[in-house]
Amino acid sequence: MVKTLSKSRSSGKIFLKFFLIFLIVSSTTNVGAQEKHSQKGAPEPDLKVGERLYYGLISTGEDAKACASCHTYYTSDTINWNPSALEMAQVAADMDLATFKSHLLTPSGAMREKVHINYELTDEQLFNLHGYLTELADSGVPQKKMSINTILIFLLLGVLMAVALVDIFFTKKIKFKLIHILIIMAGLAYQGKVIAHTLIDFGRSPDYMPDQPIKFSHKVHAQDNQIDCNYCHYNAQHGKSAGIPSAGLCMNCHMVVRNGTNSGQFEIAKIVDAYENNNDIEWIRIHNLPDHVYFNHSQHVNAGQLDCAECHGTVEEMHILKQENDLSMGWCLDCHKKTNVNFRDNDYYKTFEALHKDIQEGALDSIKAADVGANDCMNCHH
Incomplete structure (x- = not known):
């Protein structure tokens, strides 16, 4: 119990x-x-209405530009000094509606004051536009895809080339073989161009020009303001790498210069923010060699006394830096074979006594880089 x-x-x-x-x-x-x-x-923002406002499909004021006309989704090979769509979305997402309204309709800064002067949006429109930008900041910009027209033309030409080849070797319906040859040549040319540009987008190819975290123009700095390459790339004469300038070095000038002629305040503000918060600017490397290749800038700039343009092209004329040459082994070897070395007035080469004697006696009138071992395999692959 x-x-x-x-x-x-x-x-x-x-x-x-x-x-x-x-x-x-x-x-x-x-x-x-x-x-x-x-x-x-x-209340929830109408994202579709916000998107239409962004693209200017709904009026935002008389003579007012669409947001997308300045703040584009995707960049091109010509520099757009305005912040991208994603950058603007990330800024807007951190604002409440009142701040966003003030930022858009009563902006500060010479560049924005010019462009935003004609905007007239209701509170409801601002609410929807802010909601769209907040959503864009969360989701991000989708990767740019190959256009459907390009894909269809690529496939169509492939089919035509296949038909032409079948007719040449088997069916033999068309007597004029020149038609087949023209179809095959046109198809190979177009498909080759598409494939080449696709491969360039992967990097380490001529004309590779990725988006950088800050819109930095070498033309503005090196040509317009006559800043020497070695001021920013201070390690090129004495080290293996040319070096990337820190935000602190940038601030030597931008402690005073806070408003860019082309870009306004937005891009320079990124440098200031990185400096004040002790953050690195994550630049994307453009000129990059495989890990099994040894390359030393000081050997070429100091000992070889080459000008930067020999490898990098006319950088001082570029708003967007791009890879000028293919940086292949063949390209390097050819340069070594044709480039004369400043042999007489360069102490680096004084140990080559036999070659100095040949020059003095007239047996040789010049010395190429390949003559002093530049093309020896172990110099680059040791």
Whole structure:
């Protein structure tokens, strides 16, 4: 009887514990449901309307430019000094609606004051536009895809070339073989161009020009303001790598210069932010060699006394830096074979006594880089 009573009490305690847990879980679920319900009850921005406003499909004021005309989704090979769509979305997402309205309709800064002067948006339109930009900041810009027209033309030419080849070797319906040859040549030329540009986008190819975290123009700095290459790339004469300038070096000038002639405040503000918060600017390397290749800038710039343009092209004329040459082994070897070395007036080469003697005696009139071991395999692959 006692055992039965104790068992029943024990069972009662267990039941009571489960009942209390059930009440707690149930109340928590109800609170969560109430919170979700209250969120559902709040007005939601119409993202489609916001997108139309961004693209100018809905009027934002007389003579007002569409946001997308300045703040584009994708960059091209010509520099767009305005912040990208994603950058603007990330800025807008951190603002409340009142700040966003002020930023858009009563902007500060010479560049934005010029462009935003004609904007006239209602509070509802601002709410929808802000919602669209917030969503864009969360989702990000989708990767740019090859256009459907390019894919269709690529496939169509492939089919035509296949038909032409079948007719040449098997069916022989068309007597004029020149038609087949023209089709095959045109198809190979177009497909080759598409494939080449696709491969260039992967990097380490001529004309490779990736988007950088800050719109930096070598033309503005090196040509317009006559800043020497070695001021920023200070390690080129004495080290393996040319070096990438830190935000601190940039601030030597931008401590004073805070408003760019072309870019306004937005791009320079990124440098200031990186400097003040001790963050690195994550530049994307353009000129890059495989890991099994050894290359030393000081050997070429200091000992070889080459000008930067020999490898990098006319950088001082580039707004967007690109890879000028293919940097292949053949390209390097050819350069070594045709490039004369300043042999007489360069102490680096004074140990080559036999070659100095040949020059003095007239046996040689010049010395190429290949003559002093530049093309020895172990110099680059050791």
